[in-house]
Amino acid sequence: MKHIYQKGSNVEAPVLLLLHGTGGTETDLLPLAEMVSPGSSVLSVRGNVLENGMPRFFRRLSEGVFDEEDLILRTKELYDYLEWASQEYDFDKNKVVALGYSNGANIAASLMFHYKGALQGAILHHPMVPRRGIALPPLSDTPVFIAAGNNDPICPAAETNELTRILEAAGAKVDNHWENFGHQLTRSEVEAAGSWFHRNFL
Secondary structure (H helix, E strand, O other), rough: OOEEEOOOOOOOOEEEEEEOOOOOOOOOOOOOHHHOOOOOOEEOOOOOEEEEEEEEEOOEOOOOOEOOOHHHHHHHHHHHHHHHHHHOOHHHHHHHEEEEEOHHHHHHHHHHHOOOOOOEEEEEEEEOOOOOOOOOOOOOOOEEEEEEOOOOOOOOOOHHHHHHHHHHOOOEEEEEEEEHHHHHHHHHHHHHHHHHHHHHOO
């Protein structure tokens, strides 16, 4: 997968796995990583799927309707890729925290839905519920930060609340941060994510 790896100055800090939104690239979230944990190593990945020329991490059938078969396939692809990257760049695969926005947040959540221990934690900006009706692996040691917008037309509040309930039912400790905006990323939610990261991992 096309990616950027940047070794950080703090080898004890978790590696940040950056996952962009639809139409993004592996460079989009690098400034967020600098705000959240400037000492962390960073692995930023470009999605392998194209939608009208725009990179994504998995296909969708329409706005908000995921192609679940492709989601499962691409989630395994990313999970296997993390195994490869941990050996290639010599980092602990058990100390990876995802930082994803929108489509990237959705595949980060899908990693937690499908693979035990895939992530040490996750920062999910404007995620949706990746799948319904499946049993999640135990997430008792997995803190999750979710940032959402009260006026988000793509990811309504009900979606955020349902994802929170599903993750908490699997044992995750979920912190929700609400903004009075829509689907866009805001500086204040990224700063809140940074505070959360420091409380949980540094």
